[in-house]
Amino acid sequence: MFTCLLIGGPGSGKGTQCAKIVETFGHVHLSAGELLRRELISNSECAAMILNTIKEGKIVPSEVTVKLIQKEMESIDNHKFLIDGFPRNEENRKAFEKIIRADPDVVLFFDCPEEEMVKRVLNRNEGRVDDNKETVKKRLEVFYASHLPVINYYSQKGKLYKIEAVGTEDEIFERVRPVFAAFEV
Ligand code: UP5
Ligand code: MG
Structure with missing residues (x-):
């Protein structure tokens, strides 16, 4: 099994780059946010909690x-x-590692300035309940308050690849591609 975790703030381009990795290298893309959004439109007992x-x-x-x-x-x-x-905080990380019982092979961290993330999220217009000024501010606060320990943990393990997430989608993919190409041989 090969596992890559993709971490980055709201609108840092995780989903966009995943689509390119899938197309080029044939991985399966699992977005934790998408799985939760799918769960909340089901009638599961967690739906209301997830939405809130x-x-x-x-x-x-x-x-x-x-x-x-x-x-x-x-x-x-x-x-x-x-x-x-995913993982978004230390609690997430520990819970996940208990399940997969191994370290991920690669952790990509999309490093993007706040103004750029806000601009992208507010321009997205796909009807997400969290793509509004007020919620974006909260998502950013949560991101800045919780991601660093996760980044530091994987950095110490030599698993972390920091990707400069500003530029065109293709420019960014040219920074991502070599990480995966190295695992293809
Ligand atoms: N775009 C992309 N790349 C661009 C570029 N280079 N130049 C210009 N525009 C670019 O991109 C965002 C937008 O920018 C798109 O319109 C894109 O076309 C454009 P995208 O690739 O979608 O960015 P991404 O990083 O995926 O942003 P997203 O908003 O999905 O990130 P979040 O982490 O905020 O959202 P997620 O869906 O992961 O989580 C949503 C919520 O679910 C969380 O806030 C949380 O409440 C909950 N959640 C959990 O509780 N636990 C989890 O484990 C996961 C989620
Ligand atoms: Mg996304």
């Missing part, structure tokens, strides 16, 4: 997210996974 948490820009409890990721990984007949937007 996403509207507030807060982090859903690990057990809920990890279960969704695990279920998805087990149902897919491919062993190269991109896990997008």
